[in-house]
Amino acid sequence: MSELVDWLPWIAVAAIPGLLNIVVAYAELDEKCRELPFFEPYKIPGVWLWAAIQFLIPAAMFWGIFQLSSRPPIDQTLLLEAVLSGVGFVAFLNAEVRIGARSYDIKSYLYDPLIKIAEWLIEINQKRKAAEFWTDVKEELNTKISLASSPDLEQSPALQAGLDYLEEYFLVEVSPKPEKNYQERLKEVVAMSVSREQVRAIISLLKEVNRQDLVYALQRFQCSERLLEKYFAQSVRRNRLKQRLSSRS
Template identity: 35%
Template sequence: MNESLDWELITIAALIAGLFNLPVAFQKLRQTCKGLLFFEPLKSPGFWLWILAQLLFPSIVFLAWITNFFSVKPVVDAMLFLRAIAAGFGFTAFLNSRTETGFLTLDIKSLYDGVVRVGFALIASQETRRTKTFLRALEKELHQPSADMSEGLRSLRAYFSADIALTLEERQKFLGSISQALSEIQIDKQIEVVENLLPEVRQRDLVDALEGFKCSPQFLQTYLPRRFARSITSAASNQALRL
């Protein structure tokens, strides 16, 4: 095998480390951004910066490790690619251990964390105000005489009961919160539970969840993004049929 082909395969192995870091990273992203109810990753510059960090940092660290900072050429075999996959899945632990043992003369972890923070800051600059505005408007909407807190909470209870993606602990936690809210007399405490549970509802199901509380079509049209328009129209039709 010639020299240039060897280095091409080594580079591919390094990129594989970045690719296999993505599933773990996406889980963390989902948890971090869960409260941003209308977050659309593909339309966010911060998301693309975050993606770049998740791909490049594991690749660069892995490449530096296997080549001893490009001073040696590793053997190109199946084990190289298996190590790349393992390094990708365990990137955080891999990076910490290498930093702690002094393998990296630069503080790569701080640099990585800094880039990720910039990405999250860009995401927050787009999404925080929109989410805050919606939640404040929702509080007012749920205080309206037309709102039905009991029906909405029961609808959420049915939703989480049917969600097979939830762990047993998550389901018990959500259903427990709903049961407690249903027994509450103060509507503000019920609304607090609703606001805490809405981030657990899939975006495509938000309109249906809000319809359970008898939120008006005018409210939905005003405060939900345009991509929900079809669902809002359907919700308005359902409400009209019930009248």
């Protein structure tokens, strides 16, 4: 036990690249899982495996490359190297890594296969419920258009209200993403004359909405209480409680 305590300073330094890499890599994972509306990382075994891989590989590489087993002095230079190794871990992966006299292609033979396993576990955990949810949303939107006399959005106030909300929603961007073409895609929805194409395009836009905001977007499209309670029971109850409290005050 005392020997482990002696190693703790170097273990802590090796942990820096792993922790920073998790933070950097999570943005990419979240983007990959954007179409999974019920993606809750802490509840998914695959995410825990993903986090372990993202932590352990950078930490082990840093330990080997900087020979922490020899207990070098922990100074500002070593700490800076640890930070840069974590933030720039992708650059490390794209080059062959030399540890001692040998070169290793960590990315192809270790990192990528393990990450694919983790992502597969995430997918099988989330795919069924996500597909069921988007199918239900599609059916509701198809129903709203079919009740209108034509695919003209003026005949469907619910869809028009929802699209107006999405237009304003996508205009508020801290970090604009011009490649997403949100406003152009909204114009195309309005111009479409085939209802099924309209619904597909609306679903595509809804998949770009942040998970925590999705329930509000669906409310703007006047989706049924049945659908909202089925998938967002907590949010619906919270909103009802707020409405009751505000009506009393």
